[in-house]
Amino acid sequence: MRLRTQALKGAAGGPFDFALGAGDAMAITGSSGAGKSVLLRMIADLDPHEGTVALDGVERAAFTAPDWRRRVAYLAAEPGWWHDDTAAHFPDRARAVALMPDLALDAALLAQPVHRLSTGERMRLALIRTLLNDPPVLLLDEPTGALDPQATRLVEAILSARLRAGAALVIVTHDMDQAARLGARHYHLQAGTLTPQ
Amino acid sequence: MNPILLTPTDLIIASSLVVLDAVVSVWLGLRLHKQVLVAAVRCAVQLTLVGYILRFVFAIDTPLLTLGLILAMVAIAGREVAARPERKLARYGNQIAGLSAVALATFVTATFALATALRPHPWYAARYAIPLAGIMLGNALNAASLSLDALLSGVMRERAAIEAQLALGVRFREATKPLIRASVRRGILPIINVMSAAGIVTLPGIMTGQILAGLSPIEAVKYQILLMFLLAGATGIAAVGAAYFAMARLTDGRERLRVDQLR
Numbered sequence: 001m002r003l004r005t006q007a008l009k010g011a012a013g014g015p016f017d018f019a020l021g022a023g024d025a026m027a028i029t030g031s032s033g034a035g036k037s038v039l040l041r042m043i044a045d046l047d048p049h050e051g052t053v054a055l056d057g058v059e060r061a062a063f064t065a066p067d068w069r070r071r072v073a074y075l076a077a078e079p080g081w082w083h084d085d086t087a088a089h090f091p092d093r094a095r096a097v098a099l100m101p102d103l104a105l106d107a108a109l110l111a112q113p114v115h116r117l118s119t120g121e122r123m124r125l126a127l128i129r130t131l132l133n134d135p136p137v138l139l140l141d142e143p144t145g146a147l148d149p150q151a152t153r154l155v156e157a158i159l160s161a162r163l164r165a166g167a168a169l170v171i172v173t174h175d176m177d178q179a180a181r182l183g184a185r186h187y188h189l190q191a192g193t194l195t196p197q
Numbered sequence: 198m199n200p201i202l203l204t205p206t207d208l209i210i211a212s213s214l215v216v217l218d219a220v221v222s223v224w225l226g227l228r229l230h231k232q233v234l235v236a237a238v239r240c241a242v243q244l245t246l247v248g249y250i251l252r253f254v255f256a257i258d259t260p261l262l263t264l265g266l267i268l269a270m271v272a273i274a275g276r277e278v279a280a281r282p283e284r285k286l287a288r289y290g291n292q293i294a295g296l297s298a299v300a301l302a303t304f305v306t307a308t309f310a311l312a313t314a315l316r317p318h319p320w321y322a323a324r325y326a327i328p329l330a331g332i333m334l335g336n337a338l339n340a341a342s343l344s345l346d347a348l349l350s351g352v353m354r355e356r357a358a359i360e361a362q363l364a365l366g367v368r369f370r371e372a373t374k375p376l377i378r379a380s381v382r383r384g385i386l387p388i389i390n391v392m393s394a395a396g397i398v399t400l401p402g403i404m405t406g407q408i409l410a411g412l413s414p415i416e417a418v419k420y421q422i423l424l425m426f427l428l429a430g431a432t433g434i435a436a437v438g439a440a441y442f443a444m445a446r447l448t449d450g451r452e453r454l455r456v457d458q459l460r
Contacts, residue, residue, distance in 0.1 A: 044364060045451050065452040070366030080357030082375065126361070133365060 002056060002168035003043070003072070003137045010049030012038035013192015020137075020168040025159075027179035028172050029197075030189035036172040037077065039189065040139040043170070044074035055137060073135035077142045077172075079126035081114045089114075089129055099128045103154050119146040127155065131162070138162065140171045144178065156181055200410040212237065255324050263323040267303075267330045274299045274338040278439065281342035284349040287458045290446040291349075295341055298438030302337035303330055306431040314423050332403070332424065333431045336388065340432035341439035344384030348440050349459065351376045352447060359454050369452035377440050384436025388429050395425060 001019040008016040012035030020026055030036050042049040045060060045068055053060045053072070060068055083089060087110040090096040097107045103124045109117060117125065123146050130138070138159070144152040152175075159182060163169055173179060179186045186197040215237040222230035254262055278295030285291050307330045311317065317325040352359070355376055362372035395401055396418075403424055407417035447455050 046360060046363060046453055048449070048453065048455075048457075066363075066366040066368050069364055073366075074364045076357065076361065076364070078357065080355075080359070080361035082355075082358040082362060082372075129365065 001054070002166075003170075004054045004057075005043060006052045006054075008039075008042055008049060008051035008053065010038065010042045010047060010051075011035065012042060012189070014049075015051060016194055018187075018194065020170070022136075022166040022168060023163050025163055025169040025171065025179075025182045025184035027182065027184040027186050028170065028189055028194070029174060029176075029179075029186065034189045035192065036189050037141050040074050040141055040170060040172065043137075044069055044072055044139055046074060070133050071135050072137040072139065073130045073133060074139040075126060075130045075141060075143060077145060079122070079129075081122070084113050084115070086110050086112055086114050086117065086125065089125075090132070092132055095132055096128055099131065099158075102158055103128065104151055120148070120151060123147065124151065124155065127158075131158070136167055138167055138169045138171075140169070142172050142174070144173070144175070152178070208241075251327065254327065258323045260319075260321050263321060263326050266323075266327060270331060270334055271300045271303060272296065274303075274334045277338055278342045278345060282346040282349045284353070285460045286349070286443060286446045287460060288446075290443065290458065291345065294345060294439055294442035294446065297442050298341040298345075298435045299334060299337040301438050302341070302431040302433075302435035303333045305434055306333050306427045309430070310423070310427050329427075333427065336428045337431045337435035339387060340384035341435040343387070344380045344436040345439040345443055347380040347383040348376060348443050351379060352454075352459065353456065356454065356456055363452065363454060369448050369454070373444055373447075373454075377444060380440040381433075381436045384439065385432055388425075388432040392425050392429065395421070401425075 002022045002024065004019040005016050008014050016039065018026070028036050028039070038047055041047040043053055045053075045065055055063075055068070055071055063071070081089060087093060090110065093110070096110070100107050100109070105121065105124055105128075109121060109125070114122070123143065127140075127143055140159075143159075144155050147155065156178065159169060159171075163182070169182070169184070171178075171182065171184065176186070178184075187194045188197050189195075215233060218233045219230040222228065222233060250266075254266055275292060275296030275298075278299060279285075279289075279291035282291065286294065307326065310329055311320045311325060315325055315329070352373075359372045359376070363369065391399075391401075401421050401424075404414075404417045404421040407420060408414055412420075446458055449455055
């Protein structure tokens, strides 16, 4: 199994036990405050919790925290930026520029300061930032929440390509059709419990 | 040249200036007259008490009493550092960070001065150790509280930026470096201002006091320069200490950013 959680418990509730194989996607819905983001953050080891998570059969404890997060990549719903300069967030500029047209982004955006970018542009650039690590597991928190339908389809196309290449995906979304388009199993998070839909 | 010794009458005459402040407050409706008078009385009472305590401690001059008094001063300074920031770390984190920072800064610089430049006999003589520790503490307190405040308020503001980097596999100490830098900078800037302006904009207090007390200006200046350098060292250590000790409380073994440790 690409990703397996066992007895995962924390602020989001639990215990959560689930497994995703290579190419598997899982969509999580739930009202705001239900703990969807916290669940992703627990898997990425960003929030304290109990239980275990394994990547390709290797327990998380065997990885250093940065190594784990590079492989099991969490992308927040409102990702942070730590330079004014957009390009400074992309050490491998050439690869970033290569990915940008797939998301309908002009390479000239890298020359803009971060605060000049629109919410949708920031979201797509943050996704590129995450994808450049080639993580085998993607934990995405409403990655298309701020996007128009056309840009949403482009993001889904990229995610589908990653799934075909063997990644596993956990995505928080409010869009039922999106789960279907990604071929994702749909779970609903309520009162600390994940229920298959 | 002998110092001109002050009599209580001299001080009472000088206090008329404080009364002048109070009159101004009443006249302009500042509602500060009570505070001015209370502050002036506190100042006089506290300093008189300290004078008697110091005379007592200097007269006895045992290392244990000297150390005890310095430790008490360090404890009070640590508490002040902890109380300053709006946000507090859980489990007495502010107190521990504040105390460690000022204690480290004071002991390192005071011991350094006593072992190199001043070298009194014995090196721990209360007459030198206590005032030196006191002035180091005052400045370390200032630097540590500025640095701690900048760090604790900055960490909430920069939370998304730090966590975005952690999520990309950046190490905690890399992701928090800009914040540490900004905090230490805030702590150190005041002493840089003071050193740059010394002698031009202001005559530093210690030098003024020594000149008034009859020391030659050149000797007073040498002392002042020594003290400025010591203070630069103390503020640097205190600012760095406060930032790093506090940041250590904001993470854990898995390099998470633990804002839940902040109240």
